[in-house]
Amino acid sequence: MSITVSNPVKPGVRLVPAMIGKVDREQRVYIECPAWCVIDHVAEPETHVEDISHTTGSACIVGMSLTKTGIIHALHSTVRTDPSSDDPRLKAAHVVVDDESEDAYMTPDMAEEFADALISFASAVRQQARAARLANLPADSDPDIDEALRRVRERDAR
Numbered sequence: 001m002s003i004t005v006s007n008p009v010k011p012g013v014r015l016v017p018a019m020i021g022k023v024d025r026e027q028r029v030y031i032e033c034p035a036w037c038v039i040d041h042v043a044e045p046e047t048h049v050e051d052i053s054h055t056t057g058s059a060c061i062v063g064m065s066l067t068k069t070g071i072i073h074a075l076h077s078t079v080r081t082d083p084s085s086d087d088p089r090l091k092a093a094h095v096v097v098d099d100e101s102e103d104a105y106m107t108p109d110m111a112e113e114f115a116d117a118l119i120s121f122a123s124a125v126r127q128q129a130r131a132a133r134l135a136n137l138p139a140d141s142d143p144d145i146d147e148a149l150r151r152v153r154e155r156d157a158r
């Protein structure tokens with residue numbers, strides 16, 4: 001006699017322990033958790049199983065100011081899934097971009113479009129940095145003046 005046991009866990013998903021229940025009355029249960037999830041569902045208990053979500057580690061960019069101390073702008077992004085959501089778009093894996101005041105929930109297509117916009121923004125900021133650097137050079141190092149001096153010196157050398 002052979003017994004066949006099917007694996008009830010989907011590929012890319014593992015069974016992990018989670019603590020669920022009211023404070024000091026939590027129960028250990030096992031939940032499906034995507035392999036990319038970094039949440040310790042035991043260390044971070046939830047009152048209801050419906051409150052469980054899964055998330056990746058965060059990518060983060062910060063902006064500083066030369067006139068103030070500390071972080072002026074911060075943007076974080078993660079992959080998240082909310083298995084108990086009524087919204088199938090939030091139930092599916094999606095990207096959350098958080099500016100520390102509001103979360104923007106993005107489908108993978110929306111996140112790629114946002115990433116392309118960030119790349120364009122980064123390119124514009126880099127060009128602005130170059131323009132500012134050139135504007136701050138001493139006058140005799142201005143590329144236009146250097147070119148004029150070169151032409152004068154070439155003319156004088158003839």
Ligand SMILES: [Zn+2]
Pocket residue numbers: 032033034037038039041053054055
């Ligand atoms: Zn998880």
